[in-house]
Amino acid sequence: MNNIAPLAITMGDASGIGPEIVAKTLARRGERAVVFGSRVVMEDIVRRLGLHMAIRLIAGPGEAQFKDRVIEIVEVTRIEVPPPLGVVNAIAGQAAFDTIVAAIDAAKAGEVSGLVTAPINKEAMARAGIGYPGHTEILAEYGGAERVAMMLANEEIRTVLVTIHTSLRRAIDQADFDAQMAAIRLAHEGGRALGIASPRVAVAGLNPHAGEGGLFGDEEIRIIRPAIEAARAEGIDASGPWPGDTVYMQARKGRFDIVVAQYHDQGLIPVKYLGLEEGVNITLGLPFVRTSPDHGTAFDIAGQGIADPASLQTALAYARRLIAAQTGTKEPERTV
Incomplete structure (x- = not known):
């Protein structure tokens, strides 16, 4: 029964x-x-x-x-x-x-x-x-x-979004320290919910080449890296910021369990490219389980x-x- x-x-x-x-x-x-x-x-x-x-x-x-x-x-x-x-x-x-x-x-x-x-x-x-x-x-x-995040997952990669359904211009403003911390924590919790004892969380940068040491933007220095350090202090295996154009390739090779993406398309394009029939949207942070297909x-x-x-x-x-x-x-x- x-x-x-x-x-x-x-x-x-x-x-x-x-x-x-x-x-x-x-x-x-x-x-x-x-x-x-x-x-x-x-x-x-x-x-x-x-x-x-x-x-x-x-x-x-x-x-x-x-x-x-x-x-x-x-x-x-x-x-x-x-x-x-x-x-x-x-x-x-x-x-x-x-x-x-x-x-x-x-x-x-x-x-x-x-x-x-x-x-x-x-x-x-x-x-x-x-x-x-x-x-x-x-x-x-x-x-x-209070806080939720989207995790998009298939058998090869998993990603959690810092910002979701908003314009790219607004996403940059919304991806502040608190939003970074919430996404990293939820990625860690989501990985554990999927049976990964100590999820390796890779945080993608916002700017090209993760800012290139501040040459292409300083959000990585001012916001993202401090959030990663704070998450590590909490016992989360977080690393980065990694360039957004290569971090998913590293995840597919097994280096990371979950990638934290800064905005909607940065995270969804890699998942959807691998096949809509295998992609799933999981909402993290709710008091109940919720999943959905990764298509419209x-x-x-x-x-x-x-x-x-x-x-x-x-x-x-x-x-x-x-x-x-x-x-x-x-x-x-x-x-x-």
Whole structure:
């Protein structure tokens, strides 16, 4: 008998590929997960895909039975008609937000063991009047976390971001000493959560060649290096600052376990270059586990039946791994 609460999967933006990859994933045997979303949307995508799966509404995760070929849904958003596929839509944006908040509440209440979130569209949420730039900011506020960070991971590299969804100009200002310390500490904690006893944390520089001794900028001297030294004083195996154009190559070769990147694209480009199907986004600093695929809503292929669920399935595997480490239990086996 598995006493661990099930995972929650949010359906993502109803106009994108989220519902499709969720349905394809739950077509596999042995997934102990419930969907937070819309019955109408999930029924529509199952019909489009010809999956021959049943949809079962449940009042809460505790009612889930996890039968094969059955998608169990906690309906937290009312959609009468599926929104059009492949276009930005305020109804889909509002529904995506509602499912995230409801799943967070369930995680905080212990009804689910963690969240795996399908992709959302930021413009759709903005059209619905929701002013969050992404999942991470919603999770931080509603999850009650003081500091969070994104860890992007695959089997070759892991990276944690100092700044997330902001312009490059603002990122430079936001990457202050406190932000450096928070990212380094969370990288250390994230590595330990993945089973690395003493994670080797490499901190990337902000400027070309990590500033070249101050010739190309002095943020490394004034901010980043002091933060690394302070982290080392806390017992964290942090080093750097390393040039951003080579530090990931060193990590792939096994020299480092985790790289702290200064801004969004510095960290995400190396991970995504190695393959979207293997990349996973893990939110560090929350009181519960949260993972997601490392790709977007892919409006251009929504509803065509060709969306690859591999990254969502990898996100589920990472969530199970993190929960097993937290609870000291054996990671449950799943039949493909």
